[in-house]
Amino acid sequence: MNTFPYAYIRGQTVKIKDAHIPIQSKVIHYGLGVYAGIRGHWHNGNLYLFRPKDHFERMKNGVKMLGMPWTMSYADFRKILTGLIRKNKIRSDVYIRPLVYAGSTQIVPTLEGSEPDFALYMISFGHYMNTGGGLKLKVSKWVRVDDDMIPTKAKCTGLYANSALAKSEAVRAGFDEAVMLNRDGSVxxxxxxxxxxxxxxxxxxxxxxxxxxxxxxxxxxIELAKKELGLKVKEVRFKKADLYKFDEVFLTGTACKIVWVKQVDNKKIGPESSLGGKMGPVVKQLKALIDKAVINELPGYEKWCEKVY
Ligand SMILES: Cc1ncc(COP(=O)(O)O)c(C=O)c1O
Structure with missing residues (x-):
């Protein structure tokens, strides 16, 4: 994982070593920031950004949910993003981190006041997790933060203390990743x-x-499962015990893409316990589809990719 040499911060492109935030900033002390994680895939001599507008809109909504006055348009964001990609001469897969944050150095933990700052940096990024052989998940003792504590639809930086507690607990216990439950025991x-x-x-x-x-x-x-595989999709609450009974379990995210799970706690996942340890047919098909979609090779889904060069 290498960071590309240039970053963007407070309206300027600077060397990454000069992209500083003052230690008094509210984002550092109170976790008052919203970030995004966008992937670009290098394919056939071009860089394809995967659904960057959707990431931007989610970030913008997140900032709005926190009540910070941020006015950047998608056109401005895209201009800054393209400029930095060009400056960094990116000709490989890339992971992009935009961050909108309370740069104010006032001591009081409030969101009012000046417009938040905006920063952007990029790293080269292969696999986020060692995913080939399937993941071992641990159901965490840390309960997922509720929407009425911190809006969970915002990728709010402070919210990630909750994620870090769960992930570290899982890793320390010899697992790859954590599953977080809500107060009602649902996943x-x-x-x-x-x-x-x-x-x-x-x-x-x-x-x-x-x-x-x-x-x-x-x-x-969800869209690919319905349209390409004709699967029925049920968005319903289920509990830890249901998790143990699934034929297949998998995780999705920009960083990890799609990763199959071989074990949850001490239970092997699979139609029969003997099958735990093999990638299931549904995740296999979905992986093949999304792997094509992100490089603009899935007919009908070109709208998801934005070309840079
Ligand atoms: C808490 C959380 N859930 C889910 C995801 C996956 O979201 P996406 O597919 O937009 O990357 C992420 C990553 O951004 C995340 O941080």
Whole structure:
């Protein structure tokens, strides 16, 4: 994972080592920021950004939910993004991190006041997790933050303390990733990805009311499952015990793309326990589809890709 040499901050393109935030900033002390994570895929001599407008709109809505006065348009965002991609001479896959943050150095933890700052940096990024052999998930003891505590539809930086607690607990216990439950015991999502299950050919996803992020990959997977595979999709709440019973479980997100799960706690996932340990047919087909879609090779889904060069 290498950071590209140039970043954008407070209206200027600077060397990444000069992209500083003052230590007094509210974003550091109180987690008052909203970020996005966008992937670009290098293919056939061009860079294809995957659904950048959807990521921007989700970020803009997140900022609005926090009540910060941010006025950047998509056209302005795209101009800055393209400018930085060109400056960094990117000719490979890339992961892009825009951040809107309270740069104010006042001591009081409020969101009022000056317009938030905007920053952008880029890294080269292969696999986010070691995904080939399937993931081992641990159901976390940390309960997912409720929407009426911090809006979970905003990728609010402060919210990620909740994710980090769950992920670290799982990793320390020898697992790859955490599943977070809500107070009612229903599944919310993983620490930084959405979760799906498959049972008897039906695709299950926790609904958007389950304190999860409205993932762009989640949206894409649901559309592909319905339109390309003809699957029935049920967005319903389900619990830990249902998770153990699924024929297939998988995670989706910009960083991890789509990753199959081989084990949840000490239970192997599969139609029979002996089948736990193999990638299931549904996730396999969805992976093939999304892998094509992100490089603009899936007919009918070109609208998801924006060319840079
Ligand atoms: C908490 C959380 N859930 C789900 C996702 C997946 O969302 P997306 O597919 O838009 O990357 C992310 C990543 O952004 C996340 O941080």
């Amino acid at each position: 919310a999502e993983a620490s930084s990805s959405n979760l799906f299950g498959v049972k008897n050919g039906v695709l299950y996803a926790p609904p958007l009311s389950a304190n999860n992020l409205d993932g762009i990959t989640r949206r894409s997977i």
